[in-house]
Amino acid sequence: MIECKDLKKIYINGDVETAALKGVSFSIVKGEFVAIIGPSGSGKSTLMHILGALDSPTSGTYFLEGKEVSKLDDDELSELRREKIGFVFQAFNLLPRTTVLRNVMLPLLYSDTTEKEREDRAKICLKYAGMEESKFNNLSNQLSGGQMQRVAIARSLMNNPAIIFADEPTGNLDTKTSHVVMEAFQELHRKGHTIILITHELEIANFAERIISVRDGAIESDVKKNIQ
Numbered sequence: 195m196i197e198c199k200d201l202k203k204i205y206i207n208g209d210v211e212t213a214a215l216k217g218v219s220f221s222i223v224k225g226e227f228v229a230i231i232g233p234s235g236s237g238k239s240t241l242m243h244i245l246g247a248l249d250s251p252t253s254g255t256y257f258l259e260g261k262e263v264s265k266l267d268d269d270e271l272s273e274l275r276r277e278k279i280g281f282v283f284q285a286f287n288l289l290p291r292t293t294v295l296r297n298v299m300l301p302l303l304y305s306d307t308t309e310k311e312r313e314d315r316a317k318i319c320l321k322y323a324g325m326e327e328s329k330f331n332n333l334s335n336q337l338s339g340g341q342m343q344r345v346a347i348a349r350s351l352m353n354n355p356a357i358i359f360a361d362e363p364t365g366n367l368d369t370k371t372s373h374v375v376m377e378a379f380q381e382l383h384r385k386g387h388t389i390i391l392i393t394h395e396l397e398i399a400n401f402a403e404r405i406i407s408v409r410d411g412a413i414e415s416d417v418k419k420n421i422q
């Protein structure tokens with residue numbers, strides 16, 4: 195599903211060059227639940243942006259489902275993101291004075307669907323993400339952090355993505371709430387989604403079945419666990 199070879203990313207700001215990725219290679223097969231772990235500044239978000247087709251590498255090759263991503267034009271890239279990828283971020287990025295249901299319906303607003311279809315799909319995704327039905331019409335700023343993140347997960351599912359990328363999805367949550375959210379990801383994994391989750395906490399990474407450690411722009415270790 196994902197195959198990358200010798201990915202390098204150099205950021206240039208004026209005369210300052212930062213080598214954020216220094217030659218990263220790995221592959222991820224369909225249905226895997228992978229955590230990418232590493233300290234702050236190690237290149238995790240940079241890697242996720244490349245894998246999620248939000249940014250391109252300075253050099254190296256990246257294949258997503260057989261397509262070489264760097265060869266795609268902007269239209270093809272947005273089509274790829276729209277059809278294959280879901281994103282979940284640390285800061286939830288929900289519209290605050292908008293209901294849970296409306297927030298989740300949003301990604302399909304400009305698609306060829308009726309309001310009713312979007313609403314039905316949003317309800318399915320919310321239930322799928324473990325959100326209690328009694329909260330569907332609450333405003334999103336009236337929720338707990340864990341509930342907000344479940345709404346964000348539901349929203350990422352609206353396009354039925356083959357891959358879900360999550361960058362520090364538990365970064366704003368307390369330990370107990372983090373575990374609830376990680377269980378939601380484990381459930382999605384059991385249902386067959388490919389999940390790539392970024393964290394700097396080993397405890398959170400341990401919810402995944404494979405842990406790739408990144409340090410200073412390079413892969414330090416890549417370990418598969420025998421869980422389940």
Ligand SMILES: Nc1ncnc2c1ncn2[C@@H]1O[C@H](COP(=O)(O)OP(=O)(O)OP(=O)(O)O)[C@@H](O)[C@H]1O
Pocket residue numbers: 205206207212213214232233234235236237238239240241394
């Ligand atoms: N747009 C940018 N321009 C210049 N340098 C950047 C840019 N984005 C990231 N960097 C640098 O690249 C390196 C890797 O950053 P990245 O955001 O990938 O780290 P990270 O592992 O996600 O860290 P964190 O855990 O703090 O989120 C850092 O040294 C960072 O300062």
Ligand SMILES: [Mg+2]
Pocket residue numbers: 238239240361
């Ligand atoms: Mg980051």
